[in-house]
Amino acid sequence: MKVLVLNCGSSSLKYQLIDMDNENVMAKGLCERIGIDGSKLTHKANDKELVIEQPMPKHTEAISLVMKALVDPEYGVITDTKEIAAVGHRVLHAGTVYSESIVVNEDVKRVIRECFDLGPLHNPANLMGIEACEEAMPGTPNVAVWDTAFGMAMPEKAYLYAIPHEYYEKYSIRRYGFHGTSHMFVSGEALKFAGLDPEKGKVIVCHLGNGASISASIGGKCVDTSMGLTPLEGLIMGTRSGDLDPAVVQTICNKEGKDVNEVLNILNKKSGVLGMSGGVSSDFRDIEKARSEGNHLAEVALDAFIYRVAKYIGAYTAAMNGVDAIAFTAGVGENDIKSRKAICSYLGYLGVEIDDEANNCRGKNQMISTADSKVKVMVLPTNEELAIARETLRLVK
Numbered sequence: 001m002k003v004l005v006l007n008c009g010s011s012s013l014k015y016q017l018i019d020m021d022n023e024n025v026m027a028k029g030l031c032e033r034i035g036i037d038g039s040k041l042t043h044k045a046n047d048k049e050l051v052i053e054q055p056m057p058k059h060t061e062a063i064s065l066v067m068k069a070l071v072d073p074e075y076g077v078i079t080d081t082k083e084i085a086a087v088g089h090r091v092l093h094a095g096t097v098y099s100e101s102i103v104v105n106e107d108v109k110r111v112i113r114e115c116f117d118l119g120p121l122h123n124p125a126n127l128m129g130i131e132a133c134e135e136a137m138p139g140t141p142n143v144a145v146w147d148t149a150f151g152m153a154m155p156e157k158a159y160l161y162a163i164p165h166e167y168y169e170k171y172s173i174r175r176y177g178f179h180g181t182s183h184m185f186v187s188g189e190a191l192k193f194a195g196l197d198p199e200k201g202k203v204i205v206c207h208l209g210n211g212a213s214i215s216a217s218i219g220g221k222c223v224d225t226s227m228g229l230t231p232l233e234g235l236i237m238g239t240r241s242g243d244l245d246p247a248v249v250q251t252i253c254n255k256e257g258k259d260v261n262e263v264l265n266i267l268n269k270k271s272g273v274l275g276m277s278g279g280v281s282s283d284f285r286d287i288e289k290a291r292s293e294g295n296h297l298a299e300v301a302l303d304a305f306i307y308r309v310a311k312y313i314g315a316y317t318a319a320m321n322g323v324d325a326i327a328f329t330a331g332v333g334e335n336d337i338k339s340r341k342a343i344c345s346y347l348g349y350l351g352v353e354i355d356d357e358a359n360n361c362r363g364k365n366q367m368i369s370t371a372d373s374k375v376k377v378m379v380l381p382t383n384e385e386l387a388i389a390r391e392t393l394r395l396v397k
């Protein structure tokens with residue numbers, strides 16, 4: 001059975017066609033600049049690359065081109081789009097309505113629409129992707145896999161903000177958590193990889209990329225996760241500040257004569273290690289390079305990033321009354337040997353011991369703790385596309 005996985009942004013569309021009989025990626029690609037000049041599709045399959053540059057005014061045209069590429073006699077991997085059994089869509093926000101993936105129907109589309117306010121950049125694009133597929137492949141089921149679903153298992157004490165309750169009732173203001181598909185996938189893999197009880201294993205997943213978040217889960221069910229109403233809360237990220245006293249917003253507004261929206265834009269796009277380092281970069285490799293060249297602010301930014309992750313691991317260990325496994329994933333988590341080591345150096349009190357030789361790895365499943373370590377620590381590459389494809393298959397089978 002073949003499943004197409006789609007991740008639609010406002011002007012982009014990423015896809016993978018996965019053969020679920022063996023979970024192999026048959027083809028993958030990207031449509032860029034949808035709705036703007038210079039639209040381009042890059043399609044990769046069988047070690048060959050096809051680039052098509054032609055106008056894609058909407059996602060509908062982008063999907064048509066993807067279909068064309070998939071059945072292309074030279075670059076394609078299927079002979080008929082009817083071979084696609086279902087399409088799995090990454091959808092950002094389901095508000096408080098759905099805590100599980102679901103086959104798309106009119107109600108689901110209404111919920112996606114009602115959540116435009118909560119996910120203004122993503123939900124409209126996600127809906128366009130679904131509607132484009134309905135048009136291009138009538139009768140083929142579409143499945144919505146929500147980024148917020150994993151966090152819906154959090155208990156009230158974890159998801160409610162300490163603000164007047166009426167705001168939750170009126171506007172659904174609560175903590176949702178994001179990167180949910182990644183946390184679901186990696187926490188599940190961690191239970192297996194560490195040989196833990198699938199119902200009781202206590203796992204902390206550190207999804208450290210440009211966007212970064214951390215989750216605590218027991219038996220794969222989320223207990224707490226660091227992102228909140230929006231992805232701004234929690235860890236220090238490439239450009240996002242993470243946790244902060246809201247009075248900082250008021251102070252910057254007053255001192256700089258800016259409004260709240262402008263300051264929120266600064267907290268989302270110009271803060272994090274980019275802001276802390278005095279503008280060096282949002283990319284952790286650049287920050288590390290600057291630190292190695294003696295840039296003090298780059299060093300502080302990196303130290304602060306690591307310190308915040310370590311503090312969250314402590315908090316989440318308390319939340320679960322223990323931890324069996326800690327998994328590192330995403331760009332920094334999978335590749336940054338020094339940062340993993342630095343984070344774990346805070347965790348001696350938990351009996352964490354890292355094997356330096358094992359930790360000297362990138363982008364593969366690997367146990368990096370010693371045999372004596374009280375907590376199993378590992379690197380587990382995330383694979384959101386595969387997680388979405390598995391969810392899709394589960395629902396349409």
Ligand code: ADP
Binds near residue numbers: 209212282330331336
């Ligand atoms: P996102 O999906 O949120 O855009 P990724 O998970 O792709 O982010 O992670 C991107 C980050 O990973 C970048 O900041 C990049 O510098 C970092 N990264 C990738 N490889 C390395 C490495 N070898 N050492 C340190 N950081 C790395």
